[in-house]
Amino acid sequence: MIFRVILIALIMVPISAYSSSVKVHERILNNGLKVLVKEDTRSPVVVSQIWYKVGSSYEPGGITGISHMLEHMMFKGTDAYPAGEFSRIIAENGGRENAFTGRDYTAYFQTMEKSRLEISFKLEADRMRNLHLDPAELKKELEVVTEERRMRTDDKPRSKTQEYFMAMAFANSPYKNPVIGWPSDIANYQVDDLQAWYERWYTPNNATLVVVGDVKPEAVFSLAEKYFAGFKPSKVKAIKPQAEIEQHGIRKTTIKLPAKLPYVLMGYKVPVLNTIENESEAYALEVLAGILDGGNSARLATKLVRGKQIAVSAGAGYSLMSRLPELFMLDATPAEGQTVFDMEYALKEEIYNLKSELISEQELQRVKAQVLANSVYEKDSNFYQAMQLGMLETVGIGWQKVDEYVEKVNQITALQVQNVARKYLTEDQLSIAYLDPQPIAESKQRRKVTGGRHAN
Amino acid sequence: MRISFVGLILFIFSFSAFSAAKIEHWKTKQNSAVFYVETQGLPMVDIRVVFDAGSARDGYQQGLASLTSALLNTGAGDLNADQIAQQFENVGAQFGAGVSRDMAWLSLRSLTDKKLLNSALQTMQTIIAEPKFNENDFQREKSRRLASLKHREESPAAIANMAFFNTLYKDHPYAHPSSGIVETVSGFTAENLKDFYKQFYVASNAMVVIVGDVGQKQAKEIAELLVANLAAGDVPVALPEVSFSRTGVDQHIEFPSAQTHVLAGVIGKHRKDKDYFDLYVGNHILGGSGLVSQLFAEVREKRGLAYSAYSYFSPMLRKGPFTMGLQTRNDQTAEAVKVMKNTLKQFVDKGPTEKALIAAKKNITGGFVMRFDTNRKLTSYVSMIGFYKLPLDYLDKFQEKIESVTVESIKDAFKRRVKPEFIHTITVGGGAS
Secondary structure (H helix, E strand, C coil): CHHHHHHHCCCCCCHHHHCCCCCEEEEECCCCCEEEEEECCCCCEEEEEEEECCCHHHCCCCCCCHHHHHHHHCCCEECCCECCHHHHHHHHCCCEEEEEECCCCEEEEEEEEHHHHHHHHHHHHHHHHCECCCHHHHHHHHHHHHHHHHHHHHCCHHHHHHHHHHHHHCCCCHHHCCCCCCHHHHHCCCHHHHHHHHHHHCCHHHEEEEEEECCCHHHHHHHHHHHHCCCCCCCCCCCCCCCCCCCCCCEEEEEEEECCCCEEEEEEEECCCCCCCCHHHHHHHHHHHHHHHCCCCCHHHHHHHHHCCCEEEEEEECCCCCCCCEEEEEEEEECCCCCHHHHHHHHHHHHHHHHHCCCCHHHHHHHHHHHHHHHHHHHHCHHHHHHHHHHHHHHCCCHHHHHCHHHHHHCCCHHHHHHHHHHHCCHHHEEEEEEEEECCCCCCEEEEEECCCCCC | CHHHHHHHHHHHHHCCCCCCCCCEEEECCCCCEEEEEECCCCCEEEEEEEECCCHHHCCCCCCHHHHHHHHHHHEECCEEHHHHHHHHHHCCCEEEEEECCCCEEEEEEEECCHHHHHHHHHHHHHHHHCECCCHHHHHHHHHHHHHHHHHHCCCHHHHHHHHHHHHHHCCCCCCCCCCCCHHHHCCCCHHHHHHHHHHHCCHHHEEEEEEECCCHHHHHHHHHHHHCCCCCCCCCCCCCCCCCCCCEEEEEEEECCCEEEEEEEEECCECCCCCHHHHHHHHHHHHHCHHHCHHHHHHHHCCCCCCCEEEEECCECCCCEEEEEEEEEHHHHHHHHHHHHHHHHHHHHHCCCHHHHHHHHHHHHHCHHHHHCCHHHHHHHHHHHHHCCCCCCHHHHHHHHHHCCCHHHHHHHHHHHCCHHHCEEEEEEECCC
């Protein structure tokens, strides 16, 4: 019985108990390469990530997706290490590696047993400057990327809806383009295009090297000196701002595709930490996203999935760490018997409630408790810690913000959440896409028995 | 000089012999098995309570285990779904539940601060021992499940996966998808779920895994608390063995997609299989090592036929499948399937080269520590060791077992176990008709 009483009372998480953050060590080499090191000795492992300040939001029309294509080609060899050698050497050393491209970054990583960091640096430094772009390799890899696009987007009704949605919601911001690129752009990349892109962005002064694991910062800095300091910096010409023009009224689109369930996507234009004048607004939007979708106790699950049972699932999200202004996103699948328009109405009602009434202190504390707990859980993964540093640095916010996050969220009040809802989540700034499912042709099955002849 | 050279080579081969996690094991008063590892450095703990109550226990009611699991946190004791969610999230705890073919599990990730952890544990105990299966919660979750089963039909990958298991397992309880099918799920009642729960969510069928910054004494208290109010119950009967089919079936399903999804394979190995490590290392070379595997090289690197090409064994309590997979543009499906099958045939006929085997061993042993370098990964390993009753020193012996594999032992195992003429092949795609 005593337990029940404690359970009903909200437990306040003591923030001071968990805010002991490990120091990040920074060194900038003479050629401008920024090196960040964070020690984590829980396992004899190290992750090394190199982040380049380039991604799909840097791409002009006609070559969308070229950052991602170049990421693929980075595995195709240099003069010193021909195609396949990079991956073979990493594998032989027990390493795991891969790369990823986003709107604002291209990054490459290796996770290794701690004594093998040097191998990673040696190979990564080599391909920063000595990539050999071969036309025959490009021809094959174009096919691979086209298959990747089919798999990720073309054959997935919701992914395709998202792609059309972004293309409509942004009028001129480069965020309107998919990271993987438009099909006709992918089909027409030339070696020259890739060579120019590589030379323009893959330079030490446009990169951040992040190392997290069981290492000594000084030792990592000298290894970085050894392999990267020899490269000369090059002048990186700043890209144009391409600021999104103002939106004057709601935008809607319907996408008809073979699918089984309807789906709705909604996005409000909002600023991000990198562009905002008053940064507490960005943290308030972050809390607002938590109020709507921070777990199973948040409003969308409680009210729309369980309460009104109008949605099969519903979500909300805000990317605080984007380089350019963003969309505050909502998406949902209506329950049987409900339409996308019922769904839209229900989601808008939740937005209206955020504007008309202050969120409860209990809800606010719950979001803060989750943010604080997550800041501990995140430290379970070196990879995630390196991701945070690399991303903040690469989009222009600066890695130092990583330590402020919990405290800044903790300062947000219910009134600030109401204010950002009123200021930014307005009808005129809204875009909506509806997925209108079309019948999937009755599937015909053919079976053929083979084998059996060799049974023994 | 010579001696020191040998020493150096040995050193290079063995220096990743980082002592693996020390797993402690005991039974609760109620006879539930407990597996515990203390980790330090972060004030957090991962806990799992696992039952032999996966979809292989569905019987003819396909999807019953999964829907039972989905109902657990929608009402328990005096708490409704909203209160349960709030109680966990008020203290920053993360709760989850789910099923595979073999297991049903409940998971909790919490900070170790006494007050916070105790609160989360109390909620979890209530969910485990006193779920309500209220009619209104049941109807809602059933509708949501039916919608997700419909949504699955949008995905050629999911359709291929279902057809693959059906073809391979026929009447075996592994044949159907864990989440069930519309025809069975639409007939469930709340009573069906209660009955399933009563039979399988019992102390003698439960296992508790605790990995984190808690001492042994506290771990004992946690384990006792979590299963304390469960009925003693019985251990379920053993699952039937899988019978091996001596025919390979090719099945094509038309789907309006740009790519055809290909899955090909045979019945593979179980968790305690005598060929386990030979098949594991062999597959690592064939299609299990990502960017450097033979399938990846032949399908993607040499020919640009697919974005992903892979193979793997899914070891389970009974023999799980050996699966090869790729996705390719509809008109080049035949070519891609041919390349995949030729690569397998070549591998089964000739085995790997000595060089490829050495490279694979170096990759597996050199990256050994990365298999359990987070609390989350370690929790998965310990759960696997506990559930499948593997030796507690499984991780300590792992590298030794890998080193003992030879070209001949791989060849022998593949020849006996992965016969190319018995391969089942599923293709889903073809484009709009």
